[in-house]
Amino acid sequence: MNRILFGITLFFYFLSAFHYMLYLINQRESIGKVCQITTIAAFGFHTLSLIYQTVSSGHVPITNLRESLVFYAWAIVLIYLILEYMYKIRVMGAFIIPIAFISVIFSLSFPIVESPLPEYFKSAWLGVHTTLAFLADAAFAIAFGVGIMYLIQQRQLKSKHPGAFYRRLPSLDVLDELNYKAVAIGFPLLTLAIVSGSIWANSAWGYYWGWEPKEIWALITWVVYAAYLHARLMSGWRGRKAAYMSIAGFMIVVFTFIGVTLLMPGRHGFK
Amino acid sequence: MDIVVIGLSHKTASVDVREKLSFPEAKLPDALSCMGRLDAVNENIILSTCNRVETYATVKDADGGIDRIKAFFLDYHGLEGETYLNSLYAYHGREAVRHIFRVAASLDSMVVGEPQILGQLKDAFDHALTNKTTGVVMNRLMKKAISVAKRIRTETKIAESAVSISFAAVELARKIFGDLEGKSVMLAGAGEMAELAAKHLVNNGVKTIMVANRTYERAVELAEEFDGRAVKFEDLASEMVHADILIAATGAPNFILTQKDMARVIKDRKNKPVFLIDIAAIRNLDPEINKIDNVYLYDIDDLESVVSSNIKERQKEADIAEGIIEEEIDTFLTWLGSIDVVPTIVALRDKAEAIRRGEVDKALPRLGGLTEKQIKQVEALTQAIVNKLLHPPLMALKKSAGDPESSGQVEAARALFGLDGPTDGNAEAGPSAAEAEAVKEP
Numbered sequence: 133m134n135r136i137l138f139g140i141t142l143f144f145y146f147l148s149a150f151h152y153m154l155y156l157i158n159q160r161e162s163i164g165k166v167c168q169i170t171t172i173a174a175f176g177f178h179t180l181s182l183i184y185q186t187v188s189s190g191h192v193p194i195t196n197l198r199e200s201l202v203f204y205a206w207a208i209v210l211i212y213l214i215l216e217y218m219y220k221i222r223v224m225g226a227f228i229i230p231i232a233f234i235s236v237i238f239s240l241s242f243p244i245v246e247s248p249l250p251e252y253f254k255s256a257w258l259g260v261h262t263t264l265a266f267l268a269d270a271a272f273a274i275a276f277g278v279g280i281m282y283l284i285q286q287r288q289l290k291s292k293h294p295g296a297f298y299r300r301l302p303s304l305d306v307l308d309e310l311n312y313k314a315v316a317i318g319f320p321l322l323t324l325a326i327v328s329g330s331i332w333a334n335s336a337w338g339y340y341w342g343w344e345p346k347e348i349w350a351l352i353t354w355v356v357y358a359a360y361l362h363a364r365l366m367s368g369w370r371g372r373k374a375a376y377m378s379i380a381g382f383m384i385v386v387f388t389f390i391g392v393t394l395l396m397p398g399r400h401g402f403k
Numbered sequence: 404m405d406i407v408v409i410g411l412s413h414k415t416a417s418v419d420v421r422e423k424l425s426f427p428e429a430k431l432p433d434a435l436s437c438m439g440r441l442d443a444v445n446e447n448i449i450l451s452t453c454n455r456v457e458t459y460a461t462v463k464d465a466d467g468g469i470d471r472i473k474a475f476f477l478d479y480h481g482l483e484g485e486t487y488l489n490s491l492y493a494y495h496g497r498e499a500v501r502h503i504f505r506v507a508a509s510l511d512s513m514v515v516g517e518p519q520i521l522g523q524l525k526d527a528f529d530h531a532l533t534n535k536t537t538g539v540v541m542n543r544l545m546k547k548a549i550s551v552a553k554r555i556r557t558e559t560k561i562a563e564s565a566v567s568i569s570f571a572a573v574e575l576a577r578k579i580f581g582d583l584e585g586k587s588v589m590l591a592g593a594g595e596m597a598e599l600a601a602k603h604l605v606n607n608g609v610k611t612i613m614v615a616n617r618t619y620e621r622a623v624e625l626a627e628e629f630d631g632r633a634v635k636f637e638d639l640a641s642e643m644v645h646a647d648i649l650i651a652a653t654g655a656p657n658f659i660l661t662q663k664d665m666a667r668v669i670k671d672r673k674n675k676p677v678f679l680i681d682i683a684a685i686r687n688l689d690p691e692i693n694k695i696d697n698v699y700l701y702d703i704d705d706l707e708s709v710v711s712s713n714i715k716e717r718q719k720e721a722d723i724a725e726g727i728i729e730e731e732i733d734t735f736l737t738w739l740g741s742i743d744v745v746p747t748i749v750a751l752r753d754k755a756e757a758i759r760r761g762e763v764d765k766a767l768p769r770l771g772g773l774t775e776k777q778i779k780q781v782e783a784l785t786q787a788i789v790n791k792l793l794h795p796p797l798m799a800l801k802k803s804a805g806d807p808e809s810s811g812q813v814e815a816a817r818a819l820f821g822l823d824g825p826t827d828g829n830a831e832a833g834p835s836a837a838e839a840e841a842v843k844e845p
Contacts, residue, residue, distance in 0.1 A: 292705040303581035368673030371697050
């Protein structure tokens with residue numbers, strides 16, 4: 133059952149990413165509609181699949197790297213759909229949906245683990261802590277995608293030979309604002325994820341902070357985005373510098389997510 | 404019946420020729436009805452703008468109609484000579500429909516994609532409607548042309564990119580600031596082009612205008628015109644903190660803002676972006692300024708290159724539009740084909756019945772003293788002969804309805820059965836009630 137749902141989800145993500153690329157090239161509204169429909173379909177089946185897994189296993193399906201990457205894609209698409217609904221900038225999808233699609237594809241390279249969960253995983257905090265963390269990381273992925281768009285548009289305008297992207301991409305102002313908004317959403321979510329994680333740690337092991345690799349890198353991520361917000365609000369670091377910072381921040385997010393998990397497994401390492 | 408287009412445009416005639424052959428609005432009713440009275444012409448519409456003068460008409464046959472209307476163009480204006488005749492183009496059938504669709508969709512315009520032509524076409528159609536010079540075919544064709552133009556506008560980006568310097572500046576400003584609502588612009592120097600660009604910016608939402616000029620009085624004057632604020636020329640650099648856009652158009656022989664000035668401005672603005680437009684004959688702004696982050700400097704050459712790349716982009720969109728037009732011509736011609744078949748069928752039936760009736764009425768008195776039953780037999784016999792004879796051609800005609808490929812069949816039938824030629828006095832000349840009914844739009 134779940135395999136079928138996942139297969140359909142994967143298929144729609146493929147269609148969605150493919151059509152967004154097509155939309156970026158030819159800009160036809162008819163293709164844009166297909167983008168929207170396939171993305172919503174993918175998200176719908178994905179949600180069904182997650183609900184099915186949660187109900188059948190009794191916990192949110194994020195207990196191994198494979199599941200986590202799939203869940204991460206879901207969080208990205210969720211935030212993307214909200215932003216598209218609010219801002220109606222469809223071309224954004226061409227820079228964001230592929231991240232979700234790659235995440236799902238990448239998950240396939242990890243084995244399906246069906247080992248019994250350690251006792252401390254069977255806590256309501258699992259859902260709260262991980263969902264917050266993934267939503268924060270998803271917001272940072274959006275900031276990354278939008279940051280790339282900003283840099284492309286910025287370069288087009290500076291070069292004075294505006295080409296294909298000049299016409300297709302929205303204004304610098306909008307992209308800069310979206311970049312800021314995404315970080316402004318992601319940062320408090322990350323803060324809450326860290327706080328809820330330490331509360332969980334305290335109830336499971338009796339201490340709040342254990343200095344394990346994932347915690348350290350989460351802290352580094354937190355500091356980078358705190359610096360982004362500080363520089364932006366205090367010294368007017370907007371535009372290009374902000375875009376570069378959000379791209380660097382996302383690199384750290386990816387490393388924390390995948391690199392740390394694979395290279396420095398701790399309690400977060402899905403043993 | 405054929406659709407024809409006769410006219411001249413910026414592509415075939417110079418301005419003075421176009422002026423001489425134009426139909427001013429006041430004369431349109433007269434011109435429309437004069438042309439409508441021509442024997443060859445059934446329906447007509449006149450479109451007369453500064454870039455084109457043309458007439459769309461339905462005529463009995465293309466060649467005769469075209470010659471007649473061409474002559475009318477010259478006669479009406481009291482002109483003669485080859486120069487005028489040579490500037491006129493003429494299309495019929497599919498080419499005519501294509502031309503009308505292309506004109507409506509602004510593919511034939513001097514600036515491809517400019518929107519005015521559709522409004523002008525609608526006006527021309529309205530004039531023809533008021534003067535009752537159109538009928539089923541032209542009404543349908545005009546409505547179709549308008550809807551095709553709208554379809555092209557929504558499905559392609561033919562009218563989207565700016566193709567003039569001042570609009571290109573507005574377009575760039577929108578790509579930097581998004582919404583121009585609440586943005587402010589500084590005008591340095593005064594000149595026609597600077598004013599024009601400022602006007603476009605105001606039309607697009609810019610609220611605050613500041614004017615700096617060497618002669619302060621002139622600055623005050625211009626500021627009043629825009630409901631803005633005059634600024635002392637020496638204060639330009641410091642006032643730039645408040646300006647999101649600068650239009651520089653002074654006659655200054657050296658840079659009025661240096662890289663150093665702008666670096667300070669951008670720092671004071673906390674990196675809020677600035678768009679600088681240098682349209683002075685001798686450059687007013689140091690090109691090095693463009694290297695500063697969040698500053699976008701465009702001079703006149705840059706704007707021109709934006710315009711030329713936009714024109715190329717419109718051309719690409721025009722190719723897509725041509726495809727849409729071919730598609731729409733097919734649907735229109737299918738409809739046209741179907742209305743052509745119905746009157747032919749009706750005419751053929753009417754003619755056969757008239758002949759039969761006439762012959763029976765002639766024969767009955769000669770036979771004399773037939774019983775009621777015998778008369779009925781004669782009627783049934785003649786009816787059966789006519790029906791059996793007509794069955795195959797009628798079936799063939801019905802089958803050809805809506806198939807543009809077999810439009811020749813209608814003409815063949817009309818010629819073979821003598822439906823258009825002088826009749827032997829039996830057939831009705833005008834369209835019957837049944838025909839009028841059949842011609843109604845589906």
